[in-house]
Amino acid sequence: MTCDPVVEGIHFVRTAPPRQIGWKAMARNLSDIAAMAGTPTFAVVSLGLRPSTPLRWIEEVYAGLHQAARQFGAEIVGGDTTHVRGAQFIVVTLLGRARRPVLRSGARVGDRLFVTGPLGNSLASGHHLTFTPRLAEAQWLRRHARLHAMIDLSDGLARDVRHLVRPGIGIELDSARIPRRTTLAAALYDGEDFELLFAVAPASAARVGRRFHEIGRVVARPGVRLDGRTLPARGYDHFA
Amino acid sequence: MTCDPVVEGIHFVRTAPPRQIGWKAMARNLSDIAAMAGTPTFAVVSLGLRPSTPLRWIEEVYAGLHQAARQFGAEIVGGDTTHVRGAQFIVVTLLGRARRPVLRSGARVGDRLFVTGPLGNSLASGHHLTFTPRLAEAQWLRRHARLHAMIDLSDGLARDVRHLVRPGIGIELDSARIPRRTTLAAALYDGEDFELLFAVAPASAARVGRRFHEIGRVVARPGVRLDGRTLPARGYDHFA
Numbered sequence: 001m002t003c004d005p006v007v008e009g010i011h012f013v014r015t016a017p018p019r020q021i022g023w024k025a026m027a028r029n030l031s032d033i034a035a036m037a038g039t040p041t042f043a044v045v046s047l048g049l050r051p052s053t054p055l056r057w058i059e060e061v062y063a064g065l066h067q068a069a070r071q072f073g074a075e076i077v078g079g080d081t082t083h084v085r086g087a088q089f090i091v092v093t094l095l096g097r098a099r100r101p102v103l104r105s106g107a108r109v110g111d112r113l114f115v116t117g118p119l120g121n122s123l124a125s126g127h128h129l130t131f132t133p134r135l136a137e138a139q140w141l142r143r144h145a146r147l148h149a150m151i152d153l154s155d156g157l158a159r160d161v162r163h164l165v166r167p168g169i170g171i172e173l174d175s176a177r178i179p180r181r182t183t184l185a186a187a188l189y190d191g192e193d194f195e196l197l198f199a200v201a202p203a204s205a206a207r208v209g210r211r212f213h214e215i216g217r218v219v220a221r222p223g224v225r226l227d228g229r230t231l232p233a234r235g236y237d238h239f240a
Numbered sequence: 241m242t243c244d245p246v247v248e249g250i251h252f253v254r255t256a257p258p259r260q261i262g263w264k265a266m267a268r269n270l271s272d273i274a275a276m277a278g279t280p281t282f283a284v285v286s287l288g289l290r291p292s293t294p295l296r297w298i299e300e301v302y303a304g305l306h307q308a309a310r311q312f313g314a315e316i317v318g319g320d321t322t323h324v325r326g327a328q329f330i331v332v333t334l335l336g337r338a339r340r341p342v343l344r345s346g347a348r349v350g351d352r353l354f355v356t357g358p359l360g361n362s363l364a365s366g367h368h369l370t371f372t373p374r375l376a377e378a379q380w381l382r383r384h385a386r387l388h389a390m391i392d393l394s395d396g397l398a399r400d401v402r403h404l405v406r407p408g409i410g411i412e413l414d415s416a417r418i419p420r421r422t423t424l425a426a427a428l429y430d431g432e433d434f435e436l437l438f439a440v441a442p443a444s445a446a447r448v449g450r451r452f453h454e455i456g457r458v459v460a461r462p463g464v465r466l467d468g469r470t471l472p473a474r475g476y477d478h479f480a
Contacts, residue, residue, distance in 0.1 A: 086326030
């Protein structure tokens, strides 16, 4: 069960195409279900709308919400609407099923770390409004790899990679291998990528490596390092 | 599965006690589960917060959310937080179980209509921040009455009663019997009551009438009437 708010002026600009705004609001939640290797089922939608908003805009937002839900086998079954005076918002809550959910906490020393696609520059390029949640990739991994831990990247690799760290394990990243849309800094510190970051057993690395990008490994030494040097926990912080 | 947004400046004033704001945000959703004679189970919470909001305020909101959840057997299992520049919001999504959910659509000609408590003046009196969701009452009704249709009152009796109307049935209300906190107009047109409005078979009316307030009946003549005269559909409309 996951919920993820999308707020005007924060997650989308007022002039963004409303169908893409709806797509994004649903796809963020689909990405959360993908991160646990789950299958999405049912969603409800809370909308905060200014009374001056044209009906056409709302219909387009809903078209985007439905399109993303349908494409990945989910269904919108209800919701509620309120008026707001300032920024509009869309909160989708999504249910999913997983026989054996993949958690953030399962990484083991020796595991190899991968990402499903290139990182960075998502906001500037518009990728954040049109991205594909990695549900199919997660199902493939669940079937074809010894998948120990997984997370979706929303606040930047340098920040989110820390969610895989536990006492007694650390992470080494190799900058040359991080797939990027523009610069390394953007790949590390920008947010809204919605690619999956995951750890698999070494025995799965060769097979997984033919499809995805290996960017590092799980080690016994605590902390997160890039090319051997401590990586600062920068990235997107809602309350920085 | 229900979700119900609570927005600063709309559902609460900025100076309201944060514990009560949290209580209300959860209790509104509990009321939706009560309206189907369900049992609440799990909730997630989306918060939109200004970065300047003191941590203490947020802790108090969460204390209220947890208190309401716990009191009625539900549990908060996750959520997400975003920053906002303007009005803060709380969106609770709540799951519930019901072996045989009671719907809005089941009223039959001859049924008697009841409410669980006095109506009106909820916003001015502060009742809307401290009300008790009618989960216990709904369970009692499910066991002890032939309960055909139910709804919780959030937008005023005169508006919400229409949700029980279907083609081929109408509703007659008796103004003298409507329990009220202040005036009849307030009982009809104010919102945020969160009492249950329900229809039971005539055979159940005597037993139910010892506990609750009978306010009308379901008839074959279409429309909604008060003391025999058509009742306008006024009440709280978010987009009027």
